[in-house]
Amino acid sequence: MAAPRLYQYNVSIMQCKTGEIVVRKVEKEDAGWKAHFAAFYSDCGVKKLGRKAHAYFAAYCGEELAGHSVVYLEKGRWILDGLRVSPEYREMGIAKRLTEARIRHAVGLGAKEIWYPCDDGNLVTICCHLRYGFEKVCAPGEPHCTVATAHWYRLEVTPALFEKFPVLKP
Numbered sequence: 001m002a003a004p005r006l007y008q009y010n011v012s013i014m015q016c017k018t019g020e021i022v023v024r025k026v027e028k029e030d031a032g033w034k035a036h037f038a039a040f041y042s043d044c045g046v047k048k049l050g051r052k053a054h055a056y057f058a059a060y061c062g063e064e065l066a067g068h069s070v071v072y073l074e075k076g077r078w079i080l081d082g083l084r085v086s087p088e089y090r091e092m093g094i095a096k097r098l099t100e101a102r103i104r105h106a107v108g109l110g111a112k113e114i115w116y117p118c119d120d121g122n123l124v125t126i127c128c129h130l131r132y133g134f135e136k137v138c139a140p141g142e143p144h145c146t147v148a149t150a151h152w153y154r155l156e157v158t159p160a161l162f163e164k165f166p167v168l169k170p
């Protein structure tokens with residue numbers, strides 16, 4: 001039997017009850033993944049991405065979904081969304097790894113900026129976005145927006161970013 005393909009984003013984090021926690025890109029949005037996805041986000045609305053370019057990144061302990069997130073392209077902007085880690089797997093670095101993987105993915109596809117909508121609550125923002133240098137901004141075309149009312153954060157992709165966080169370089 002052929003050896004399983006190793007994806008560029010496979011990152012082992014630590015041991016868990018059935019092996020290792022691995023962060024990887026979701027390569028197949030098949031029925032099995034859809035069922036996991038629906039259960040994982042059952043108590044909060046998730047946006048349908050339709051035909052937008054996107055990539056899901058997940059953390060697994062064996063077959064179990066420990067964390068999940070998405071990066072998608074909308075109107076020329078790469079946007080991070082849907083970051084969630086199961087309560088029993090929190091504070092192990094999973095959200096950080098999912099964010100780094102998504103930023104790498106978008107940068108690898110040419111992103112010069114990465115965006116994040118801030119309606120997920122402060123913890124998500126504090127844990128996983130501000131640390132990389134995301135700044136609160138008004139989105140293009142938002143009427144009457146001020147920094148106080150803005151609902152977006154933006155990260156500019158610069159050489160300095162890679163110097164500070166080499167892990168973000170694709």
Ligand SMILES: CC(C)(COP(=O)(O)OP(=O)(O)OC[C@H]1O[C@@H](n2cnc3c(N)ncnc32)[C@H](O)[C@@H]1OP(=O)(O)O)[C@@H](O)C(=O)NCCC(=O)NCCS
Nearest residue numbers: 044082083084085090091092093094095096097123124127
């Ligand atoms: C916010 C969330 C994604 C963090 O996931 P996580 O895997 O525990 O985060 P990490 O372990 O990668 O932690 C990243 C950083 O945030 C900090 N952090 C994480 N949880 C924290 C908490 N509860 N309080 C304070 N700091 C916290 C960590 O210490 C770490 O910082 P450090 O590297 O400086 O030590 C997770 O708590 C979560 O999923 N919350 C619910 C979000 C949700 O349901 N949103 C709705 C989506 S539909």
